[in-house]
Amino acid sequence: xxxxxxxEKHYGDFHVLKGIDLSIAQGEVVVVVGPSGSGxxxxxxxxxxxxxxxxxxxxxxxxxxxxxxxDINKLRREIGMVFQHFNLYPHxxxxxxxxxxxMKSLGVPKPQAVETxxxxxxxxxxxxxxxxxxxxxxxxxxxxxxxxxxxxMKPKIxxxxxxxxxxxxxMVGEVLDVMxxxxxxxxxxxxxxxxxxxxxxxxxxxVFMDKGQIVEISPPxxxxxxxxxxxxxxxxxxxxxH
Amino acid sequence: xxxxxxxxDNLEIYMKGFGNTVWASVIALLGSFALGTIxxxxxxxxxxxxxxxxxxxxxxxxxxxxxLVVFVFYYGLPSVGVTLSGFICGTVGxxxxxxxxxxxxxxxxxxxxxxxxxxxxxxxxxxxMQTMRHVVLPQAIKIVIPPLxxxxxxxxxxxxxxxxxxxxxxxxxxxxxxxxxxxxxxxxLFVAALYLVLTIPLSLAALQLERRLAxxx
Numbered sequence: 001x002x003x004x005x006x007x008e009k010h011y012g013d014f015h016v017l018k019g020i021d022l023s024i025a026q027g028e029v030v031v032v033v034g035p036s037g038s039g040x041x042x043x044x045x046x047x048x049x050x051x052x053x054x055x056x057x058x059x060x061x062x063x064x065x066x067x068x069x070x071d072i073n074k075l076r077r078e079i080g081m082v083f084q085h086f087n088l089y090p091h092x093x094x095x096x097x098x099x100x101x102x103m104k105s106l107g108v109p110k111p112q113a114v115e116t117x118x119x120x121x122x123x124x125x126x127x128x129x130x131x132x133x134x135x136x137x138x139x140x141x142x143x144x145x146x147x148x149x150x151x152x153m154k155p156k157i158x159x160x161x162x163x164x165x166x167x168x169x170x171m172v173g174e175v176l177d178v179m180x181x182x183x184x185x186x187x188x189x190x191x192x193x194x195x196x197x198x199x200x201x202x203x204x205x206x207v208f209m210d211k212g213q214i215v216e217i218s219p220p221x222x223x224x225x226x227x228x229x230x231x232x233x234x235x236x237x238x239x240x241x242h
Numbered sequence: 243x244x245x246x247x248x249x250x251d252n253l254e255i256y257m258k259g260f261g262n263t264v265w266a267s268v269i270a271l272l273g274s275f276a277l278g279t280i281x282x283x284x285x286x287x288x289x290x291x292x293x294x295x296x297x298x299x300x301x302x303x304x305x306x307x308x309x310l311v312v313f314v315f316y317y318g319l320p321s322v323g324v325t326l327s328g329f330i331c332g333t334v335g336x337x338x339x340x341x342x343x344x345x346x347x348x349x350x351x352x353x354x355x356x357x358x359x360x361x362x363x364x365x366x367x368x369x370x371m372q373t374m375r376h377v378v379l380p381q382a383i384k385i386v387i388p389p390l391x392x393x394x395x396x397x398x399x400x401x402x403x404x405x406x407x408x409x410x411x412x413x414x415x416x417x418x419x420x421x422x423x424x425x426x427x428x429x430x431l432f433v434a435a436l437y438l439v440l441t442i443p444l445s446l447a448a449l450q451l452e453r454r455l456a457x458x459x
Contacts, residue, residue, distance in 0.1 A: 050361055076365055081365040087361065089359065104376065105368055
């Protein structure tokens with residue numbers, strides 16, 4: 001479903017992604033971990049072309065993402081994205097946040113879009129907040145709205161870019177629970193996170209990145225119990241020790 | 243105490259000027275808003291030549307005195323065979339001049355919207371135009387209203403430049419009343435009062451609008 005072949009990316013002199021090879025199958029949950037600055041978020045953002053790649057090929061749903069002629073908006077409709085800082089539209093009510101893209105991009109009529117929005121709000125457990133503004137919600141609630149907003153486009157793939165990093169600790173659980181449910185329902189997910197518990201429990205495979213490279217790809221049991229690479233061991237020692 | 247008779251005796255002259263000042267201001271306000279928005283969009287465009295045009299416009303126009311901008315139209319155009327009235331030259335000059343400030347205010351407003359807003363909108367499949375229209379501009383406009391209302395208040399006052407070019411505005415007719423009555427100070431007090439009649443409601447309207455938009459999220 002997502003296929004990286006020898007993908008390289010440079011920001012000027014800075015080599016962010018080095019020889020990335022990764023293929024992700026439909027229904028798979030891939031969790032990307034690694035120290036900050038290792039290129040995890042960049043890798044994720046290439047998938048829907050929020051970042052361009054310098055060389056190599058990247059195909060998503062059989063579309064060559066780097067192709068200038070590719071209909072990027074069509075591709076993006078099939079890829080939901082959830083950001084670290086939620087990025088809800090502050091001038092719109094929760095329900096309007098969710099219905100905007102389905103109405104404007106897919107042409108869904110308003111009553112139907114609102115119905116879908118309510119369904120997903122119910123799913124993420126905040127059906128009573130439809131007419132609130134984002135600023136009236138807690139961080140955890142905002143992030144769940146953001147997930148509902150992405151799901152309302154009925155995407156084939158969901159990307160999560162450190163979805164719990166900006167949350168107060170007591171709100172992390174409610175967001176991870178929603179993500180677990182999604183994973184169980186068979187959604188194809190790529191998740192960049194520092195939540196090792198989530199990776200261990202939910203991931204089909206863990207991708208460990210360091211300095212722009214994929215160092216190790218393993219099933220979670222293997223990655224957490226006996227990582228093959230020295231760098232992965234050092235990383236796990238640091239993050240798991242507290 | 244100013245002599246109210248100076249105002250009432252010359253009411254007709256005052257009102258002619260007042261009317262023309264209102265006209266010049268309304269035309270220049272609408273014109274500079276439209277032109278300023280276009281220049282702002284040029285300045286943030288990803289197309290380089292457009293960005294250069296926008297930047298060149300802003301940097302040239304806002305860095306020379308308004309009087310000289312109007313000079314270009316009043317004294318410059320006749321040399322290429324186009325002669326326009328003082329009113330038109332003054333109003334066009336005012337529009338061109340104010341547009342450079344309006345452009346900067348609007349650009350700053352757009353730039354102040356966090357990149358994450360655009361990213362979220364684009365990632366959901368919205369086009370650049372849809373993102374601007376539904377996500378960025380509605381947020382930017384709230385930020386832009388205070389600096390923009392400043393510019394429009396300046397515009398009303400700056401319209402007095404028409405007086406220099408026989409533009410038949412409030413200042414021009416004020417000069418006439420003054421030279422007729424010799425009561426220079428009182429005459430111009432009434433001129434000032436008439437400018438206030440325009441600018442104070444403008445300030446209040448901006449404040450009102452600001453409050454109303456602030457309420458909605």
